[in-house]
Amino acid sequence: MTTVGLLRPEGHPEDDYRRIETLLGSDIRVDSVRYEGPGADPEQLTAGAERLRLAAADAVVWASSSASFAQGWEAARERARSLALATGIPASSTAIGFAHAVRAVGATRVVVAGALPGEVAGAVVRFLAAAGVEVVGEWRVDGEVPLPELVRAADDPRAQAVLVPDTAVPTVAEVPEAEAAVGKPVLTGTLVTVWEGLRLAERHGAWADELGALFVRRGPREVWEPGE
Structure with missing residues (x-):
């Protein structure tokens, strides 16, 4: 165990x-x-x-x-x-887990998406940059949006993965559908x-x-x- x-x-x-x-x-x-x-x-x-x-x-x-x-x-x-x-x-x-997980799926360039306040989103970008991960786009929304819809809207052709860092929002049930929507890894907080x-x-x-x-x-x- x-x-x-x-x-x-x-x-x-x-x-x-x-x-x-x-x-x-x-x-x-x-x-x-x-x-x-x-x-x-x-x-x-x-x-x-x-x-x-x-x-x-x-x-x-x-x-x-x-x-x-x-x-x-x-x-x-x-x-x-x-x-x-x-x-x-x-x-x-x-x-710290996000820095490790991005590398584990073979990515170096990512998009960050979710209902994060501006100051938090900025902190995420700075943190990932210090860990050697390039953020090529940010997509902020107000309120809850279905994960596949959020990921599809946020995706950028330069990104090798889409990150949804918020641990306060349930996402797990929708991850397979979200990854199918963009054809790349989707890493969520939980x-x-x-x-x-x-x-x-x-x-x-x-x-x-x-x-x-x-x-x-x-x-x-x-x-x-x-x-x-």
Whole structure:
């Protein structure tokens, strides 16, 4: 059994994580600890990570897109290191997971789409640029839009993948249709968050056709690691 532990903001839906857990099979569990507020308080995150460690989590991921992107690349990496040192298990965040996931699907140029405020969208672009990922387009919407429609509208021929970073919006059920609409990987906040936890737990063999390109069957040497 491999358990991915999530530090999840209060009010963020849990349905996507349950769906991912079910599709990946009975030997993978997604556990979570909810917290209130913006989640930038190190003590609050460390306490949540410790609870997840005691619940036998193999890795911990801070499942907040806007807050983790807003820190910037270096600060996000330092936060992850601090959580790992405090708990003794690997730690990361949704934002760091996106940098890894983009490489894992073979992309270097992406489009960012979703209902993100302007300042958050700007933080996403700066974060990805610092991680070596080029953002060739942004597409912001007000309110919820079906994922295939959003991805189709946002797509750019220069982009090799479409990113929908928001972890507060359920997307998993629509990922296959969205990828079929544009013919390229679609990486969403909840998918990337769980994938990053599995990467940290060294479960590279977790796959499910219903979860899109990020979870297709691939050999161990095809998964990008930091520093490569």
